[in-house]
Amino acid sequence: MADMTPAQRAAYESALSKSKERIAKKEAVPTQRTRMAAQGLTLGFADEIEARARALATGTPYEDVLNEIGGSIKAYQEARPIESMAYEVGGAAIPALASIAAVPFTGGTSTAAMAPTLARMGLMGGLEGAAYGFGTGEGGVGERLARVPGGAVTGAIGGAVGGAAVRGAGGAVTALTDSVRRLVGRRGSSIVENEIQRLAEQTGKTADQIADDIMKGRIMAENKTIRQAVRGYQTSGGEPTRILTEGLTPRPAETRSAAMQGMREYLSDVSEPSALQAQRRSEDITRTAERAAYSQFENVPAPDDVVSALADTLSRVPSASKEVEIALRAQTGQAPFYKILDDGSVEFTRTPTLMEAERVRRAVGNRATALYKESMGGAGEAVSGAEEALRSAVDVSSPQLAATRAQAAALRTQRDTFKAGKNAMTGDVYERMMEFSELTSPEDINAYRAGLMAALEARATTGSKQSMVRNLTDPTTKEGIILRQVFPEDQLDDVLYKLETASEAQTTVRKVLDGSDTTATLAENARRGLGLSASDMMGALSGSPDAIISVAQKVAGRFGRDLTDAERGRVAQILISEDPDFVRRAIADESGLAALQRRVEEISAQLTKGARRSSTVGGAQPGAAMSGTAVRGLLAQ
Numbered sequence: 001m002a003d004m005t006p007a008q009r010a011a012y013e014s015a016l017s018k019s020k021e022r023i024a025k026k027e028a029v030p031t032q033r034t035r036m037a038a039q040g041l042t043l044g045f046a047d048e049i050e051a052r053a054r055a056l057a058t059g060t061p062y063e064d065v066l067n068e069i070g071g072s073i074k075a076y077q078e079a080r081p082i083e084s085m086a087y088e089v090g091g092a093a094i095p096a097l098a099s100i101a102a103v104p105f106t107g108g109t110s111t112a113a114m115a116p117t118l119a120r121m122g123l124m125g126g127l128e129g130a131a132y133g134f135g136t137g138e139g140g141v142g143e144r145l146a147r148v149p150g151g152a153v154t155g156a157i158g159g160a161v162g163g164a165a166v167r168g169a170g171g172a173v174t175a176l177t178d179s180v181r182r183l184v185g186r187r188g189s190s191i192v193e194n195e196i197q198r199l200a201e202q203t204g205k206t207a208d209q210i211a212d213d214i215m216k217g218r219i220m221a222e223n224k225t226i227r228q229a230v231r232g233y234q235t236s237g238g239e240p241t242r243i244l245t246e247g248l249t250p251r252p253a254e255t256r257s258a259a260m261q262g263m264r265e266y267l268s269d270v271s272e273p274s275a276l277q278a279q280r281r282s283e284d285i286t287r288t289a290e291r292a293a294y295s296q297f298e299n300v301p302a303p304d305d306v307v308s309a310l311a312d313t314l315s316r317v318p319s320a321s322k323e324v325e326i327a328l329r330a331q332t333g334q335a336p337f338y339k340i341l342d343d344g345s346v347e348f349t350r351t352p353t354l355m356e357a358e359r360v361r362r363a364v365g366n367r368a369t370a371l372y373k374e375s376m377g378g379a380g381e382a383v384s385g386a387e388e389a390l391r392s393a394v395d396v397s398s399p400q401l402a403a404t405r406a407q408a409a410a411l412r413t414q415r416d417t418f419k420a421g422k423n424a425m426t427g428d429v430y431e432r433m434m435e436f437s438e439l440t441s442p443e444d445i446n447a448y449r450a451g452l453m454a455a456l457e458a459r460a461t462t463g464s465k466q467s468m469v470r471n472l473t474d475p476t477t478k479e480g481i482i483l484r485q486v487f488p489e490d491q492l493d494d495v496l497y498k499l500e501t502a503s504e505a506q507t508t509v510r511k512v513l514d515g516s517d518t519t520a521t522l523a524e525n526a527r528r529g530l531g532l533s534a535s536d537m538m539g540a541l542s543g544s545p546d547a548i549i550s551v552a553q554k555v556a557g558r559f560g561r562d563l564t565d566a567e568r569g570r571v572a573q574i575l576i577s578e579d580p581d582f583v584r585r586a587i588a589d590e591s592g593l594a595a596l597q598r599r600v601e602e603i604s605a606q607l608t609k610g611a612r613r614s615s616t617v618g619g620a621q622p623g624a625a626m627s628g629t630a631v632r633g634l635l636a637q
Contacts (some may be wrong), residue, residue, distance in 0.1 A: 272610070
């Protein structure tokens with residue numbers, strides 16, 4: 001100070017005075033930290049929300065309250081620009097910070113599974129930047145809209161850049177946590193669980209999905225994506241060979257039986273050993289019931305109109321009398337109750353019964369059918385007309401007999417429909433589909449389904465049982481088409497799953513127990529115990545630096561030893577296990593480090609979200625201001 005010239009001292013004192021004046025002015029302006037944080041949280045709409053609430057509570061005009069709040073905020077921004085911006089940007093990050101605080105209570109899985117892409121962060125930044133530009137504007141709608149384009153552009157840039165920067169840092173921390181988990185996790189006895197986790201990863205399914213498959217009847221070893229690895233364990237000798245051989249050998253028969261049982265449940269009577277036996281038992285019962293129903297008409301004399309119609313029918317169709325004679329002699333040992341005279345007329349030796357009239361009607365009907373089959377349509381039509389006349393007379397005189405005949409005819413129709421179902425997989429598949437589609441009554445549909453089931457059961461006892469199961473799962477084969485047409489639609493998915501399980505069991509036995517070593521099998525054996533998945537290898541081969549480093553670390557690490565015979569046996573036991581909880585525990589990594597990794601991933605995702613939102617607000621501020629100024633200038637010209 002003493003060395004200063006008068007001019008320098010005057011300049012210094014003037015600068016000091018102005019500095020004190022600015023500090024005093026700054027300190028005189030009240031801070032608006034809460035309001036600025038709320039502005040960031042609501043993307044610039046907090047001042048309007050507060051103004052609306054105060055106006056309703058005090059009766060003060062809304063515009064007056066809004067102008068007061070806006071003036072306070074503007075004064076604070078001018079007095080403390082950096083501090084005000086910090087609070088506003090920090091307010092934008094509040095939702096993400098709240099989510100981070102909730103991580104210990106959410107399990108750390110929700111947000112990590114939805115890590116945003118760079119494009120998505122830019123899109124969200126643009127939308128939020130546009131909203132911020134509108135929310136922080138003053139004046140009418142037009143003036144506010146003028147700020148939207150700039151806010152959207154710079155908000156998108158800020159959101160993408162800020163979010164990507166924090167996401168990259170979070171990814172590095174996650175990768176470090178994962179490396180530590182894998183390194184520690186592959187020490188000692190946990191190598192078995194690590195190997196199962198490697199195989200599970202190759203299936204592309206989660207632990208819960210694999211457990212769900214097991215509950216439905218499909219073991220882990222039957223997943224086709226790890227079949228080569230299972231083959232490698234089977235050929236390794238010792239305990240794993242014995243476990244896999246004993247566990248897989250009965251699977252085709254067991255799963256095929258389960259699939260057949262599933263089909264039988266909806267195609268036939270499951271209380272019977274087979275659909276054919278059920279049908280034959282039903283036919284025996286039907287014949288017994290039919291005989292009992294008709295027996296009530298054996299000794300009932302036919303009325304005069306029926307006797308007259310019977311005489312007319314026998315004289316018109318004398319050839320039918322031969323069948324009646326043969327049946328009567330076989331049943332009673334007696335001669336017929338009528339004579340056909342030389343002039344063709346009929347003479348009764350006694351009054352016929354209703355049942356005898358019904359037998360003649362049946363014989364005439366059979367004769368008509370025979371004539372049609374012999375290509376004698378005209379004769380068949382004439383004989384059929386005689387049968388209808390006699391039937392009409394019988395039905396009028398005895399409605400009970402007509403009802404009994406109708407019931408017996410329906411049961412015989414079901415018998416014929418059952419036979420059609422047995423032939424469903426023969427001939428032209430589209431004719432069979434049309435045949436089934438023409439059935440209308442539930443009884444006929446069930447009979448057809450039961451016939452199809454009988455045909456499937458017959459095939460299941462032959463050497464073609466394996467191809468039958470495979471063809472039923474294929475929607476392009478005759479068997480597959482018929483099954484999908486005939487089977488109840490609401491149960492189809494369940495039985496198809498069981499059939500696919502049986503098919504996979506057959507294929508697994510053929511390729512694992514009876515197959516030969518392939519290049520893929522040898523490659524799987526080489527990866528065993530290293531924790532190398534197929535995705536690791538593909539990434540390394542494609543030149544990915546991260547994948548190359550990962551593979552190198554796994555190969556060079558201390559955990560890169562092969563499994564012992566006992567450890568391979570434990571892996572084999574898990575692969576064939578039918579206990580879903582046991583397999584789920586082996587696959588799911590529930591260690592403390594795994595839990596820590598999930599927490600890190602969740603926090604990283606939330607930090608990325610918060611950084612993206614904060615950067616959006618920070619970036620949108622200058623863009624919205626420039627956009628508003630530019631548009632107002634254009635409108636003023």
